[in-house]
Structure formats: C-alpha cells, structure tokens
Amino acid sequence: MNKLFFRLLVILMSLSLIGIILVQVYWFDKSFENNEEQFKYHVKQVLGNVAEKLQKQEQYSYAEIYNHLKDSIGKAPQKSDFLEFGYYQRDSRTNEMIIYSNSINSEDYGISASFFDKKFDSIKLKNYTAKRKTEIYNGDIDNSGIKQTVSPDIKIEKSGRLDLLDNAEFEIFYKDIAAVKPIQERVSNEMMQKLLFEELNEYGVKTPFEFNVYSNGLATKIKSERFRYDKPSTYSIPIFIDNDGNNKYQLLLTFPQKKKFLFSELIGICILSIIFTLIIVIAYSSALNQLIKQRQISEIKTDFINNMTHEFKTPIATINLALDAIKNPKVIEDKEKVLRYLQMIKDENKRMHAQVENVLRISKLEKKELDITKESTNIHEIIEDAIEHVNLIVEDRNGKITTHFDASRTSVLLNDVHFTNVIVNILDNAIKYSPEEPIIDIQTENVKEFVIVKIKDQGSGMSKAAQKRIFEKFYREHTGDLHNVKGHGLGLAYVKRIVDDHNSEIFVESEKGKGSTFIIKVPLIN
Template sequence: MNKRAIGAIIILMSAALLGIAVIQWFWIKRAVDLNEENFEGRVLTALSRIKDNLLSDENLFENLDILKPGINNPFADSGDGFLQRKRLREAKEISLLLNTESAFDKTLKDRLDKHVKQQFIEQGINLKYDYGVYSKENEGFIILNGNYTVVPSGIIEASDLGSSLEQSLYDSRYEIPLFKIDETLKLYFPTKNSLLWADVLPQMISSIIFTSLVLFCFIYTLSVIFRQKKISEITNDFINNMTHEFKTPIATISLAADSINSPVIIKEEGKIRKFIGIIKQENKRMLNQVEKVLQMALLEKDDFELKFTGVHMNEVVSLASQNAELQVAHRDGQISIDLNASPDLIEGDITHISNIINNLLDNANKYSPESPEIRVSTENAKQGVEVRIQDKGLGMSKDAIKHIFDKFYRVHTGNRHDIKGFGLGLSYVKAMVNAHNGTIKVESEPGKGSEFTLFFPYRQ
C-alpha cells in the first residue's frame, strides 16, 4: 500500500470519527437542553403558584381586617330583631375565619418558606435550592432562605448569609415579582447542572465507550498497516540482499567452470585444482547463507533441539576472536581480548554459542567504517558469566536499537552499500540467547560505536 492510499485512509477515518463524535455530542446536548426546558417549566410553575398563594394570604388578611369591627359588635345599628338574628348568623360564620387567623398570622418569611417547600414537592423538584426576596428600594435581599437580612419594624431576627449567595441569586433567571413592584422572588439551584447531566450520563458513558472502541480499532488498524508496510519493505530488502549474496558466488562458480573448460587451462592440473577450490569455497558460502535462512525458519516454529553440554566461555570467545582476527587485520584493525571470567563454565549448545559470538564479532567488523577497534571481554556476574563485545564503529540510534533483533531488519548506513547480509544475524542471536536462558543488552550512540553484553547462567 503506497503512502497516498494510507494518507487517504487516515483522512477518511479521522473525518468519520470526528463526524460521529460531533453528532453524538449534538444529541447529548439536545437531551440536556430538553431536560433544562422541562426543569425550567416546573420552576416557573412553582414560582407562579407561590406568588398566587402569597396573594391569597394577603387578601384573606385584608378581608379579616375589614370584618373585625362588625364582628366585635354584631348588633350595632340594628333596628329590629330579624336584622339582629341575621347578623348573628353571619357573625358565627365569620368567627370561624377569625379562629384560623392565628394559623396565617405569620411573618412573610415563614409563609414564603412554607409555600416554596410545598410547591417544590408538588412539582417534583427534589434539588438543593436557595431563594431570596430582592428589594430595589433597599438595593439588596431582604429575605434569604427563610431569614431576614434586614430588620423590619416589629421583627427582631436577622441573618447575614454572605455576598456569594446573594450574587448567585441576583444573577439567577428564575424570578417573579411579588406584591410590591420593587420586590422580586428569586430562586437559585447550585446543583442544577448535575441534575440535568445525570439523566444523560448513561448515554454519554456508552457513547464515550463505543467511540473509544472505534478509535482504538482505528489506531490498531493504522499500526497494523504501518507494521505490514515496514515488513514489506524489510522483506523486499531481504530479497534484494539474498539475490545479491547468491548472485556473486554463482557468477564466480560460472567463471571458474568456464575457465576449467578452456583448452588452455584444461591441460594444467594446478590451475584446475585452483578453480575447483574456488568453486567449493563459493558453494560453501551459498550453503552457509541457505543454512541461516533455514535456521531462522526453524526458530520461528520452535522446531529445533539444543545439545546442552558444559561450555567454557573463555575458550569459545578466544577461538571466535582468532577466527575474526584475520578479517579485522585485513582492514588494518585489531581485536583485544580480556578473559577475566573464572569460573567460566556454562551449560549450552557449543555450536550455537559459537555462532552467537561469531555473529556479534562479524557485525562489529562490518559496521566499523575503517580500521576496526574491537574489544572482547568475559567477566563473572551474579550466577553467571558476562561477555562484552565493544566496537568503535557507526553506532545506532535509539530507534534502531528497538528493532535490531527483528527478523530481516538491517541498520541504515546512509550512502554505504557495501555491508552485506540478510538481517538475520541478530535475530538469530536473540533467539539463541533466550533459548539458553540468557540475556542480551545493547548500548550504542551514533558515531561512537556499540556494546553488546551477553549473560549466560552457570552450569548447575
């Protein structure tokens, strides 16, 4: 998949995710707005009924005040018995109202508090609230939550509830004028938003969960695409390298075979032996490359057996270093060896342990631009032996270190194209170290070289 197709997929999926998120937010916000409209309707209904009830109380008091003089003297200005008896009956009926006067003979704050609680119960408003009566004449609240904040004549109780509450009430849109033009009843609900959002909380949580799942799948899909793209690039690189690795020995064998068939060469036994030696060497080289690929295939399937025996790491490191020294010396380099581990006996497969050291020494040589300087050492560690292989070569970036043990991965070397290989060496090293219950660590900086530290447990 090319970069343009991947870019198009990212744009389309991002747009789809953004569209889903916006639509879901619109639905949730619409549900909250509907809840708020419903809540506001109930609050306004409660305010209207509170005002009506307070007006009814005031009208009743006014009627009682008008009737009191006549009730106190029911026979006044009566000229005959019939009129007296009629007024007597009216006086008895009105006296029933006077008996209830004590129930209504409460201050405004008490009646207001009673009506607020009653109407909230009737309207199903089960929410923390604050209320107050604002007076334009006093330029402030004269009642807050059932308490006077100023002292009217004849009333001795008062309360100061603070400017924060007063400001919240003053800014509230839930209000209604009372008896006087300059007095307004105001309501404030500090937890209103929590109530409005609580109803849509299940939908919001489910929306977030499903959107997150889609987002996770989107990210995972992208990671798979990029991983497959990287694998494809690595595989193509492997095929190109493999073709090059096989092409050279095949061409050499072909030239050697043609030379043997030459009438001039066929008569000289020494030259024939020389060309036969070249053919065998190149054939062995190809077999080694094929063996590496087959080994990695077996490692992938875990289809291999290790022949564990006692292995002396100092001997293995010494022999591998001697074999690599010829190639290093050919490039005017050197290998220094410090064999300090004692005891050095571990349990492992001698063939694979040797291959591990050979691969690391080969890499140290290949990735040193000129005059390689390689240091190999063994040391005792807790419950095992450590082998360190250091070079002063090209080094690696932190990103490269993360991938060097991946199959077919090869460190980029800029404009250098003379470093051969399939990218299987370190993958094989990592797999074999794990199979021996060991560990491998890498430290490297670009331009300063690399250090590989191997650990193998002692033989039990």
C-alpha cells in the first residue's frame, strides 16, 4: 500500500509539474500571437496614415500653385449661373408667405491645366459660390401667390463659397495631372522615410524597418537600401489612388527584426516565468530526491535492524544455552565442560562487542573524533597481519589465501591498527560472500608513486548498482528476508572512511556470479 501511494504521489506531482510547464508554454504562445495581432493593427494604422498624408501633401502642393496663380492673374473672374432653385411656403391662418431661393454661380479665372503641365489644356479651374435669399411677406396675396408690394417685410440674404464643389473639382483636376507623373516626382525617399519613422514611433513600433514602392507589381526607385521582401514580415497599402479608383502604386513596409521585437516585449515576464518554473522544478526534484532517499533510508534501516537482530540473536541464544548448561548439576561438576561453555560465552560476547565497535567507529569517524596517528610502515606486513586474523576462518571452510607481493617499494605512511582493520574487513567480506570454499588472491604492485593492493575473491559478486553504493553506510545488496550472509552494512563504509583519511583510493570491480576485486591505491613515502 505504501509503495502504491508513493508511486501515485510521484505520478501526480510529475503530471502537475508538466501541466504547469505546458500552461506556461501555452500562455507564452498566446501572448506572442496577441502581440503579433496588435503589431499588425498598429502597422496597418501607420500605413493608412502615411497614405493619407502623402495624398494630402500632394494636394497641398498643387493647391499652393493654384492659389498663387489665381491671386496673380490680375483680372475679374467670369461669372455664370449654372444652377438655381427655390420654393415658397404660405401659412393660411396668418397670411404669411416665406419665399426661399438659392443659386450656385461659377467663377472662372481662366486658369487651365497648362499652367501645371503642358499635356493638359482641356481642364478649366473654377470657384463656386452660393447665393441664398429668404423673403417673408405679410398681408394679402394675389392669385399668383406673390404679394404685390415693393419689398418684403423681412429679407435675409447670404452668400459664400461652395468648398465642397471647389474641393471636388480641384481633386479631380490635380489627380489627373499627378497620375501621369513618375513616382519619384511625387514623393522622395527622404519624405517616405520621415513619415514612416514618425508614424511608427507614434504607435510605439520601435524596430528597424525597410520600405519599397511597387508600381504594377514592379519595384520602383522609392525604396530603402536594405529592403528584402519577406511575406510574414511585410505589409502593404495602395497609395496615390487616381480618379477612376485604380491603385497603380503599392507601399510595402517590412520589418527584418519583427520576431525579435515581438519577443522583446515579452522577455521580462518570460524570464520571470522561466525563473519561477525552474524554482518549481528544482523544488520538485529536491523533494522527490528527498522522498526517494527517505524511502531508501527507511529500507536500509529496516534491513539494518533485521541484520543486527539476526547478528545478536544467535550469540544471545548461544549464551543462554551455555548458562543453562552450566546450571545443570552434572555439568557444573565437570570442570572441562564448564570451561568450554565459559569460553563459548566469552567468544559470543566478543562477537557482539565487535559489532558494537564497528557502529561506534563509524560514528566517531563522522564526528572526526577517531584519533588516527600515522607512521612509516611496510604494507606487506600489514597485509600478513590481517591474513592472520582471518586465517582460522578460511581454514575452517577449507579455503585458501594466496599472496603475490610484486611491489618492490612498500613503505607507506599509515595507521597500522586501522589499516589492518581495512584489510580484515575486505577479507571478511570476501569470505562471507563466497558460497563455496573461499579462494582469495592478494597481489601488490608499484605504479608510479603508488603501491596497488588487489584483493580478489571467487564469490557471488555484485551488480553494477551495488558497486556504486557498496561503500555507503548501512547499505547491503537486497536479499529480501534471507540472512544467510551475516553483516550490517558498516564494514565497507568504515573501510572507505579510513582509506580516504590516508589520502588513498579504493575501487571495486565485480561481475555477478564471478567474484569481486577490491583495489586499494596507497601513496608511497618518497
């Protein structure tokens, strides 16, 4: 149940993290799309404004010429009425009549298109004025509906220019003239650059741009130096539309760094999003790592307790049996049996004491309370001393320890007691994990300024995963509920700490079912 809950928790946490990352990616993608749409809208507004300003500037330039010529001809215009209309309204209760009349007059200054361009001589420019008159009559009226009086009771007269007609005629006039002119005479590169720059700045589009004016699909000379057509980054609008509604010219505006600009607007919030996401990922990884470690520690602790229980169970049972035997009146009178049982109690007590010592040694090493004094020592003597400690156990199991002392230089700086324990622990490990008779081979050799000690057994070996963790405290390769191999996972942890304190190195090479080789690399005394 615990394993299932742990796996479910990991899966849910992983899915949540992936979901957060996907949401962040989706949000960024949508934000980028929104920025692109807003960018497109602003550019369209800019192009529309530029096209309108180009049209107005051209109109103003022709209007200035026209007004100058009109003011300088020095003669009165010819006037003619070309439209006149009116109506009257009578109130039967008050006998009041209102007559309204309106006439539109044209004033021809005699200015023809030839003043602007000799190609045009059929168009005349005129001004238009309107005269509006309102007359109110009171009293009797005759059959014709108009009162026979000298003058109306109230008379209102107004006159003024008809700008609408003036502007309409002038627009038609100048567009026909401008339509035949080449584009470079209608607008300059400098003017186009200035208009686009001002409008883009106005809308906050502050990124490099290039432009080109196309005529009927072909590029003209009105363009920027680095213009390159790129469909996703290019926008267009017709300019200088003629009287027939034809758009001969197209203004193309492109942005080489469009994506960079759009991304730059999101870079701040994007960086914060990435930072927070990374914090979540790191926190999640750390939490998951701690959960896995805690789970491993829990398993190791359980295994350690089981092994320690097994290690103490046998000696305690043996001691109890020996004590019960000694209490037997028949045995207590037999001095030889009593001494044998007492020796048995002593051996089992010594065995338990050794287990406790291993735990205490590791604890002292971690607290750096273990005093390790080093002296110049022959490493071969240390190895031989260690062999003596385990020789009886090896012989009891019909095993054999073979030595090949090939190292010619053997003086090293070490603590003889602790380093002897190192070799003893490795040998003990080799004996315990040899299902058959323990066959152990010890070899030494010199490599540069080091002496290499190789302790090889023909035992059960270990997996690759176990090799990576073999020197961890309390670690033992998982064997389920089997306790055929005694130990508590402290021996090799002690070995590693002692070797490290001697500025030395230890490695293990192993293959499952083919034994293991422990390699110790110790620096020589120069």
